[in-house]
Amino acid sequence: MADKSKVYKWLDEHTEEAADLLKELIKIPSVNPYFDDEDALKGEGDAQRYLQKYIENMGFRTEFSYPDAQELIEYKDMAGYMADHTFEDRPNLYGELKGSGGGRSIFLSGHMDVVQTGSKWKHDPFSADQVGDTIYGRGTCDMKGGIAAMTIAVKAIQEAGIRLKGDVKIGTVVDEEAGGMGTLALMAKGYRADACILTEPTHLKLAPLCRGILWGKIIIEGQAGHIELKREDWREGGAVDAIDKAAYILEHFKSFNENWTYTKAHKYLPIPCQIKFAQFEAGEYPTTFANHAELTFDAQYLPQEKDEKGLGGKVKKEIEDFVQAIAQTDPYLRENPPRIEWILDADCGETFDTEDFFKVTKKCLTELYPDAVVEGNCAHTDMGWFCNVGIPTLNFGPGDSKLCHQSDEHIEIPEYILSAKIIASTIMDWCMCEDEDGKEG
Amino acid sequence: MDSKQKVYRWIDEHQQDVVKLLQELLQAPSVNPYFDEEECYKKELRAQSVLRRHLDDMGMKTEFQYPDAEKLKEYEGKPGYYADHEFVDRPNLVGILPGEGGGRSILLSGHIDVVQRGSKWLHDPFGGTVEDGKIYGRGAVDMKGGIGAMTMAVKAIQGAGLKLKGDVKIGTVVDEEAGGMGTLALMAAGNRADACIITEPTDLQIAPLCRGILWGKIVIEGRAGHIELKQGDWRDGGAVDAIEKGLLYIRAIKNLNQDWAITKNHKYMTLPCAVNLAEFHAGEYPTTFANHAEIVFDAQYLPREKDENGLGSKVKKELEDFVAAVAQTDDWLKENPPHIEWLIDADCGETLDDQPFFRQAVESARQVHPESGIEGIGFHTDMGWFCNVGIPTMNIGPGNPRLAHHSDEFVTVNDMMTCTKMIASILMDWCEVAE
Numbered sequence: 001m002a003d004k005s006k007v008y009k010w011l012d013e014h015t016e017e018a019a020d021l022l023k024e025l026i027k028i029p030s031v032n033p034y035f036d037d038e039d040a041l042k043g044e045g046d047a048q049r050y051l052q053k054y055i056e057n058m059g060f061r062t063e064f065s066y067p068d069a070q071e072l073i074e075y076k077d078m079a080g081y082m083a084d085h086t087f088e089d090r091p092n093l094y095g096e097l098k099g100s101g102g103g104r105s106i107f108l109s110g111h112m113d114v115v116q117t118g119s120k121w122k123h124d125p126f127s128a129d130q131v132g133d134t135i136y137g138r139g140t141c142d143m144k145g146g147i148a149a150m151t152i153a154v155k156a157i158q159e160a161g162i163r164l165k166g167d168v169k170i171g172t173v174v175d176e177e178a179g180g181m182g183t184l185a186l187m188a189k190g191y192r193a194d195a196c197i198l199t200e201p202t203h204l205k206l207a208p209l210c211r212g213i214l215w216g217k218i219i220i221e222g223q224a225g226h227i228e229l230k231r232e233d234w235r236e237g238g239a240v241d242a243i244d245k246a247a248y249i250l251e252h253f254k255s256f257n258e259n260w261t262y263t264k265a266h267k268y269l270p271i272p273c274q275i276k277f278a279q280f281e282a283g284e285y286p287t288t289f290a291n292h293a294e295l296t297f298d299a300q301y302l303p304q305e306k307d308e309k310g311l312g313g314k315v316k317k318e319i320e321d322f323v324q325a326i327a328q329t330d331p332y333l334r335e336n337p338p339r340i341e342w343i344l345d346a347d348c349g350e351t352f353d354t355e356d357f358f359k360v361t362k363k364c365l366t367e368l369y370p371d372a373v374v375e376g377n378c379a380h381t382d383m384g385w386f387c388n389v390g391i392p393t394l395n396f397g398p399g400d401s402k403l404c405h406q407s408d409e410h411i412e413i414p415e416y417i418l419s420a421k422i423i424a425s426t427i428m429d430w431c432m433c434e435d436e437d438g439k440e441g
Numbered sequence: 442m443d444s445k446q447k448v449y450r451w452i453d454e455h456q457q458d459v460v461k462l463l464q465e466l467l468q469a470p471s472v473n474p475y476f477d478e479e480e481c482y483k484k485e486l487r488a489q490s491v492l493r494r495h496l497d498d499m500g501m502k503t504e505f506q507y508p509d510a511e512k513l514k515e516y517e518g519k520p521g522y523y524a525d526h527e528f529v530d531r532p533n534l535v536g537i538l539p540g541e542g543g544g545r546s547i548l549l550s551g552h553i554d555v556v557q558r559g560s561k562w563l564h565d566p567f568g569g570t571v572e573d574g575k576i577y578g579r580g581a582v583d584m585k586g587g588i589g590a591m592t593m594a595v596k597a598i599q600g601a602g603l604k605l606k607g608d609v610k611i612g613t614v615v616d617e618e619a620g621g622m623g624t625l626a627l628m629a630a631g632n633r634a635d636a637c638i639i640t641e642p643t644d645l646q647i648a649p650l651c652r653g654i655l656w657g658k659i660v661i662e663g664r665a666g667h668i669e670l671k672q673g674d675w676r677d678g679g680a681v682d683a684i685e686k687g688l689l690y691i692r693a694i695k696n697l698n699q700d701w702a703i704t705k706n707h708k709y710m711t712l713p714c715a716v717n718l719a720e721f722h723a724g725e726y727p728t729t730f731a732n733h734a735e736i737v738f739d740a741q742y743l744p745r746e747k748d749e750n751g752l753g754s755k756v757k758k759e760l761e762d763f764v765a766a767v768a769q770t771d772d773w774l775k776e777n778p779p780h781i782e783w784l785i786d787a788d789c790g791e792t793l794d795d796q797p798f799f800r801q802a803v804e805s806a807r808q809v810h811p812e813s814g815i816e817g818i819g820f821h822t823d824m825g826w827f828c829n830v831g832i833p834t835m836n837i838g839p840g841n842p843r844l845a846h847h848s849d850e851f852v853t854v855n856d857m858m859t860c861t862k863m864i865a866s867i868l869m870d871w872c873e874v875a876e
Contacts (some may be wrong), residue, residue, distance in 0.1 A: 211669070213669065215727040225843070226819075226820070226842070226843055226845075227717045227719055227739045228652070228654065228717075228739060228741060228819040228820040229819045229820065229842065229843060230711050230712045230819065241717075241718070243691070243718045243719075243720075243721050244691075244718070246721070247688060247691045247692075250684075250688055251688070270671045271670075271671045276668045276669075276682075276730070277682075277684050277724075278668055278684075278724045278725075278726065278727045278728065278729060278730065278731060279684075279723060279724030279725065279726075279727070279731065280684050280687065280721050280722070280723045280724060280731070280734070281721070281722055281723075281724075282720060282721045282722075283718075283719045283720030283721060283722075283737065284719075284720065285719065285720075286656040286719045286720070286737050286738070286739045286784065286785070287719065287739055287820075287846075288719060289717070289719065290718075290719060290720065290721070293721070296724065296727050297727070298668045298669060298727045298728055300669055343727065344727070378669045378670050378671065379667070379669045379670065379728075401667075401670065402666075402667060402670060404667075405728075
């Protein structure tokens, strides 16, 4: 039996080295190019090269691969496929550390891209300021913290003189924040393992699922007309207030959401799926009835609701049908039905708690962190494609997801180190270790 | 043939002149400079000069009077006063045709400025094109049509060889579309008469009142937060959805309007005052709860609700109290009360139906056009100041007000002709024809 305490001890004694790895990654801005930010900050390639060198030094065999929409054409209309995304100097990094044989392999994965800088930072977003035990910077949570933790976890195992039987594979992808084509390409390339940890920030919770996310816009056409004058029959061109119709639709979604509270709950999710309205835009001028209203929403779906393409087609249909049903209750809307413009469908995945990998991970987690809970990720992660190809996958990583995409995103070093210990422990139990004298443990 | 018949016949025989005057006015673009438009179209002076030439030809004594914020300072806080409005090359035009004596005087008034062209015109907005009996152009309805009709009415009486006992004054103002400082200046300069007709487009209806207009913005603060994650109690920093709070106001305003539908009626208005919502803006990104919502509304008030300054502060107070009361029904709003940002207060006025001029205008107008009903104007006109200084004032003019400010604004030649006769009829009865 390998002595895990040596691994933990190494991590405790090398927190600075561990923190430095994270800081170096933060200092190489890797904003996804599909976000509005300075071009100089869009360095996914540089960040990947840094990590590539780092894991090569650990003995990983590495390779870069570039997603290519043309090569991936067979995945058209499936999760993560974006026909117009290009990948110049935007490589996925794959690294493999061979085990001595006879163990199970593991994939450690995360995305290297980060969202735009945004405003209102008190700390420089790319200088990785450390204040006490806190490191600030874009990507500390989402998710260079997780990438650094999984990397340093492997290193700690090596430094403790422990040899794994199963292979360890590291795959860091680009383009997660703008659609997920990096992970699609990684899986399409054929990289596989017996299990996968996605180190998205779960705040040390074990997340065996994530939810699919739909963004859509309900577009309601009204009819303009002078707001201070008497309205004529709309059939004869009279004004129709699009704000009023939009409010009517919003009222109906209350009962719709109430129903989803019961029908779209999951035992590992703290909240049910809902349709949440994020934007309401209507009207142009104070004297004119709004002739157009747009309601932008975020709706979530459960892995069990995925369609044959791994996406939210069924739930889209459900929402579209409901909007049409509302339209049937209003004489004007019946003849002028609102439509939905779909903006995003981010897929999801789930690993059941009956899976060995779930049990192993949960045990390792609880040993080091007795307060740990199992709680699905309410937002999207890239786990869908891993699950689609049959790899049991869990999200587990350091950092509070509420800080993602916010100004002054930060991570606590003790949590970061603890996550590395838990990941190391899981790797050791899953891949299995050789005895220190070379025999099986 | 009696004198009125002579005048109507003159008008019938001079239809081309009626059309031509309006065309000339439309071809002199006079977009209010406070609108977003090309500079070359912002020529109120040009349009006033076109009209002045006509009035001069008719033997009227004319004069340009320039509003001046400095000189009008005593009107600060009152309707139409804008400290920052400037009037270089933006004169009011006043013309006087003295009567033979012994009759009542009348003031015919209208605004020469128009709003910006806007888009989607199929006709030249400044061409004055006539097609199928319709005259097209920016201002055809609002309100060069009315100015043309009132001018031709005076000309027709002269053309028929008649003279009036009372004085006829024509006062055309600038800046109505951006606040009404032209009319304020016209009244402040002491121009007076025993009655006034404003030829705003009433679709040939007789409008003894207009409503005051308030534009305001209800500003509601929420608190941002990730829309897909579990949100805690707002007292502990959880998100607050500003759209949801905005809906609370939409519901409450519906209820308020039900009350107003009963309490804010007027016998000469076909619809009650209401708080109508024109814009709703909230939210920035699909994954974030809206932390801010703005609801822009247009609320109307009746002349009887005017405050001591002639404005809508009582109704503003009523709406502010309402917004505060709604906030009391919600824990978050109680601690983070929304407020109203006021954008506009356009005043109003009313001439009561016991006034001799009210009765005369109705009778004389209906002689020409029996279908003319009595119906107040739902929107604002400049009649407030005329009423404030004690001049009984009615709005009567050609054109469908729904076409005002729209692309392909037009007035029919028929309405122009009818309106010209209606105004001539009122002039002859009110000012009396001299023997």
